[in-house]
Amino acid sequence: MWSLIQIELYKIFRRPRTYIAFGAIAALIVVIQFGLKIDGDAYAGFLMKDINDTLTVDGKVLNGYLICYILLQLLLVHVPLLVALIAADMISGEANLGTLRLLFTTPYSRTHWVIAKFIAASMYTILLLIWLAFLALFASMWIFGTDDLFLMKSNYVVLIEQSDVLWRYVGAFVFASFSLLTVTSLGFLMSSLSSNSIGPIVGTMSAIVFFTILSTLNIPLFNIVKPYLFTTHMNNWKEFFDIKVNIDNEAIRGSILNIPKIKTSLMVLTLHIILFVTASIIIIKKKDILS
């Protein structure tokens, strides 16, 4: 199996398209970091307009931890589209080139190949996420320094001590890996249904955009289906950054407000991954390779 994964990884990293995502993420992060470094105080002032009416905030609000949170909020919505570029091409790309028939004539079963391809695509996804974490978190910490994380949510503010922040990012990135692997598996499923590259890539992107819009709309009719959409759960990495308070309104260090929500989301995402990959295997096993 490992040799199959190596072959698939070689194929992925030989294509120039693979590096588009790494380049795009780096460019976006660098541009945002540059903007915030130059004019971050004005941005922070705008965010804290309401708070400044009542309180004086003393300290380095715009630090590496907050920058990373801002970057993740912006990028984790768009990175799935970059993941789709590779994942949705894993099988259909080979079908398009006519090499899929050749693969399936090797002594390895179709299931072996599909699993190897999925693992390779997953490794690419994880590498992309590590690259994102490196630039968004560690580079921001280096450029902007560290301090407490002062998070301004829609209705309240969370102030997390700096010694209590890093493990939350580890949790958030692990959670994000499940989100992105769900996208990988969806792209993989689309890829198994087609014999050309463009269709599955556009199909996966369209599905993500469509379900994301459904997840974000606060219309009662859609609220019924929302819990079953993977896009609803993909954004729940933010739960790692909300803390419990005791009866005296003191934040409890090291706590997470809604652990069951994280567990449920992880379960839903895992089920989606299993469902999409299993469906891909079944489709490929039954597929008549004509190209």
Added chain:
Amino acid sequence: MHPINLKNILLICIILACGLGMPMQTMAQADPLIEKVSQKLAQVNDYVAEGVMKTDVSFIKASLGKVKVYFKKPNLLKVKKEGGISLLPRGGVSLTINTLLNTKQYTTIPSGTQVLNGKNLTVIKLIPTDDNLDWVISTLWIDPVEALVYKTATTTKENGSYEINMQYGEYAKQGLASKIIFSFNTKDYKLPNGITLEFGDEDPTAKQKALKNKKGTIEITYSKYTINKGIPNNIF
């Protein structure tokens, strides 16, 4: 009969003004209890106090934080959280009893007595005589026996009203509190979802709580004071 000339009229006016005006002013400014409190506070030229700060504002989730409070005569005061972000009531934290009384630019109005937490306290109102001061009026609840201020309520020009409750312990002799509770009014906090990118995942309990409670408190419990050891001005 000496003729009454303009020079004599002027002299009489000056004598009358000094004779009637001055005692009134002295009566208003030199309240003996305020003097007693001021004398107690005068022992302290500067201090560094270590303590724990608790922020209780309905829309803020913050944990307890270690703070250092720096004070230098006449009215320099700075609260610094050790390695972190601190939230303090806008303009209010500097209006402690030291900073109010050390300006010496006020008129006092005795306002009777009140029982507060079982203590019979004398109530005195302070009105600033300097228009440039930030505060408009301040009410002090003072223990006449110990000459300790247990509560102040101050209205400022630009930053609303503040109430400060004080408890005393080890450093009561110098008039320094062991615990200070700042109470202040908070305004609404709301950021559009488009800015926070939080679509459809509001915390309804926090929202409900924010609407109910419009009063915030900052509580500082002091563990140690270092008095009259000198503090450089660049701290403030």
